[in-house]
Structure formats: C-alpha cells, structure tokens
Amino acid sequence: MTENSITEFENKILEIEHRIQDLENASVDDDIDRSNELNLLKERLVALQRDLHAKLTPYDIVKLARHPLRPLAADYINLIIEDFVELHGDRRFGDDKAIISGFGRIGRENILIIGQQKGKSTKERIACNFGMPNPEGYRKALQKMKLAEKFHLPIVTLIDTPGANPDIGAEERGQAHAIAENIYEMCKLMTPIINIVIGEGGSGGALGIGIGDKFAIMENAYYSVISPEGCAAILWKDGENAPEAATSLRLTANDLLNFGIADEIIPEPLGGAQKNPKKTADTLKNCVSKYLEEIKNIQVDKLIEDRYNKYRKIGKYIDI
Numbered sequence: 001m002t003e004n005s006i007t008e009f010e011n012k013i014l015e016i017e018h019r020i021q022d023l024e025n026a027s028v029d030d031d032i033d034r035s036n037e038l039n040l041l042k043e044r045l046v047a048l049q050r051d052l053h054a055k056l057t058p059y060d061i062v063k064l065a066r067h068p069l070r071p072l073a074a075d076y077i078n079l080i081i082e083d084f085v086e087l088h089g090d091r092r093f094g095d096d097k098a099i100i101s102g103f104g105r106i107g108r109e110n111i112l113i114i115g116q117q118k119g120k121s122t123k124e125r126i127a128c129n130f131g132m133p134n135p136e137g138y139r140k141a142l143q144k145m146k147l148a149e150k151f152h153l154p155i156v157t158l159i160d161t162p163g164a165n166p167d168i169g170a171e172e173r174g175q176a177h178a179i180a181e182n183i184y185e186m187c188k189l190m191t192p193i194i195n196i197v198i199g200e201g202g203s204g205g206a207l208g209i210g211i212g213d214k215f216a217i218m219e220n221a222y223y224s225v226i227s228p229e230g231c232a233a234i235l236w237k238d239g240e241n242a243p244e245a246a247t248s249l250r251l252t253a254n255d256l257l258n259f260g261i262a263d264e265i266i267p268e269p270l271g272g273a274q275k276n277p278k279k280t281a282d283t284l285k286n287c288v289s290k291y292l293e294e295i296k297n298i299q300v301d302k303l304i305e306d307r308y309n310k311y312r313k314i315g316k317y318i319d320i
Helices: 008-030 035-054 058-065 073-080 122-127 135-150 168-172 175-188 203-207 228-235 239-249 253-259 277-295 300-312
Strands: 082-086 099-106 109-116 155-161 193-202 214-218 222-224 264-266
Touching: 008 035, 058 193, 058 222, 058 228, 058 239, 073 099, 073 109, 073 155, 073 277, 099 135, 099 277, 109 135, 109 277, 135 155, 135 175, 155 203, 168 175, 175 203, 175 300, 193 203, 193 277, 214 253, 214 277, 228 239, 253 264, 264 277
Parallel strands: 109 155, 155 193, 193 214, 193 222, 214 264
Antiparallel strands: 082 099, 099 109
C-alpha cells in the first residue's frame, strides 16, 4: 500500500495509526508501559474517524467504494460461503473472470452466489478486466441462475463494477443484448434473489446481475447510471467537475434508501470496509441470512408479483 493509493481524507487517520503502531512496537522492544498514551491516541483516532465520516461528500464515498484495499467479491465468498464450488464458462465463448459464480452454503442454506470481481494484483486486474464484465460473463451468470432456479436454490449477487466492458469486442459479441436478457430473465426467475452492492454499482454493468427481491447496499458503496467522471465529461466537458457530478447524481447509499431503491444500508467499520474485512463480512452474512429467512418460504407466484411491483414503484413523474 502506497501513500498515493490512499484517498486524501484518510491521511490524518493514517498518521495517527502509524503513531499507534510505532508506540506499540516501541513498548514491546523496550518493555515500557505506554498504555495511557496509546489509549489517548486510540480515542483520538476514533473521534477523528467519526468526524471525517460525518463530513464525507458523495465523491469521497465514490473514492471509498474504489479503495484499492476494499474487500472484493472473492474475499466475501471466502469469508462467508462454506463448501463453495465455482462454476465456469458460458458454453458459447469463454469464461469471464470478471464474474465469479458457484454454489455454496450460508449457514444451513444452500445458495448460488454470483459476484463481480475486480482483482487485486495487476495480473488479476487485467485478467478480470478491472471488474468490467463481458457478454460471456453475463451469459455465464444467467446460465447459472437458470440452474439455481431448476433446483429451487436462492441466488445472492454481489455487485461491484465500474460498468460493463464497452470495447468493440464486447459490443460485437452482444453486450447490450446480454445485459437486457439478464434483466428480463431475472424479473421472472422462479427463485428468491438477493442483490448486494459491495462497492461500485456502475450503470448497466450492475443491472446485469442486479434485479431481485431484496436490495441492500453497503454504507460506502454507490449505485449510479453513470460514473461521476463520465457525467462531468458529458455535462461540463471536463472530468474535474466529478465531485459536483457525484452530488447531482444522488448515488450514495442514503440517497438510494430515500428513493426506495435500497431496502437496507449495510454498515461498515469507521473508515470503510477495508479497515476490518472480517467484521464487514460478518455483517454482510447476517444481512443475507435475514433476507433468506424472510423470503425463502414465499410462494413463487407471490414472489414474482412482489418483485414486479417493487420495480414498478421505483421512480416518479414530476410536473415542472
């Protein structure tokens, strides 16, 4: 982790964390009790984290959603899914590493889990196309969802993408059709679906695995029709206006909850999910388990009807 990889509003926090670490190391080395000083620094750290968290702008939240150390879909799968068996390929073109799919268990519940994966190392990020799925990724996801439907297994999707791959190869292989087909099919899949935004929720790329019965978003994630930078480039012809665009897009978890798009905000540790991935994963697991318990016994016809009504209620007309 380099200083340049840290969002600007973390710098003060990082400075105190380094001082705490140095004092703890010194206490071990020279066997001197520095507990009073350490406690004061830790209290100061928590107070600063709370103060900075309260002042986060929408664009700060976008930066946190993109944090290089933020837990990814594969991390959550490793932390909360037991007996995970990954399923590969779309049976048409290839295996898109930007989408992970497979069967596993959360507690006693057998599920299908699908996650958008960005990768951590440079090699992984290139292999995963930086979390921008190709058509074969969306077709892989749909094929596995159909399999879950056949065996009456609930589906959990973890959304984390800046957007679907926009390059010419993806378009030639039917990117728009693949996303549209997924949206259509997910609307009528005869099995429960839970959607969780764990990082970036980028436009159609997120919607391709983002239709379901329950929708939750992590506290420092976002969900938007376009990236702030893309919006700024269109409206102001300048990406420097991204912070203003982020505010106008109303893309934060609180915005989504107020609009009735999100059912719940999943809290994160102070400073973001990367500060305590295990604690964040436990919170995510509890949320998913709660939703599974709520919807697993709903009759299929009622489930489909409620899902339809959920999306029909989103948005409204305003006379100007």
